[in-house]
Amino acid sequence: MAAAQQYDLNDLKHLMTRLRDPQTGCPWDLEQTYRTIAPSTIEEAYEVVDAIERGNFVHLKEELGDLLFQVIFYSQLATEEQRFSVDEVISDLVVKLVRRHPHVFPENTLDSEVESNRSVEQDTDIKQRWEALKGEERKAKGQAGVLDDIPLNFSALTRATKLQKRAASVGFDWPSIEGVLEKVEEELAEVKQAIADNDRRAIQEEFGDLLFAVVNGCRHSKVEPESALRGTNQKFERRFAYIERELVKRGQTPQDASLELMDALWDEAKVELSKE
Secondary structure, eight states: OOOOOOOOHHHHHHHHHHHTOTTTSOHHHHHOOHHHHHHHHHHHHHHHHHHHHHTOHHHHHHHHHHHHHHHHHHHHHHHHTTSOOHHHHHHHHHHHHHHHOTTTOTTSSTTOOOOSOOOHHHHHTHHHHHHHHHHHHHHHTTOOSTTTTSOTTSOHHHHHHHHHHHHHTTTOSOSSHHHHHHHHHHHHHHHHHHHHHTOHHHHHHHHHHHHHHHHHHHHHTTOOHHHHHHHHHHHHHHHHHHHHHHHHHTTOOTTTSOHHHHHHHHHHHHHHHTTO
């Protein structure tokens, strides 16, 4: 059996050009714009993360390809508009990463090298240098504010984390997790008060403050809140599916089962699924 043909980046670029050919291309691809593709980009990024968290590396290879195709698609649109090419995207990325890693490329060139026996003190300075270099890049782009370039369309949890990390990089941060936990308790008390007052606007605001404080707790504990919540979502799904399976055995559905029975099955699910 002949080996499957192997393609490379140049082949993918050629394929993209063919898809966008005004005469012989794909009608759907020809209709697309930056804005119409954007939702798919977000979806593909989440599917990459999902494959990683499930440990499905066969699927990960496929999803990385789908995500790469998004980059190629945007670059093709830009090439057609004579803005930039995918080669320029790659070149600019290499330049930026070399600039941001002076501890690896000391002469700001891809070929320059450092001695392999770096000291611990040098390694601890890497993060500070990284943030300083990113700050210089923001200023060069006319983004003077510390928070200026954090995208608005990040998920709320991710954006909260980014805002907090950026503020912390200039010293605006809780000195320890204890202060953050006290803030969580304070915000929870304010949620309870808003609910007691039946103040709908305050309830929404205070829940937002509580979530922001919880994200701060995650950050101080070196927990990625999106990953933490996705894990909890998956755990909830597994446990609820257990409830549904057990109800089927009883000839029941969640719609006609009592809350007491479902609560009991939930507790049972916690025990049984923890054995897996």
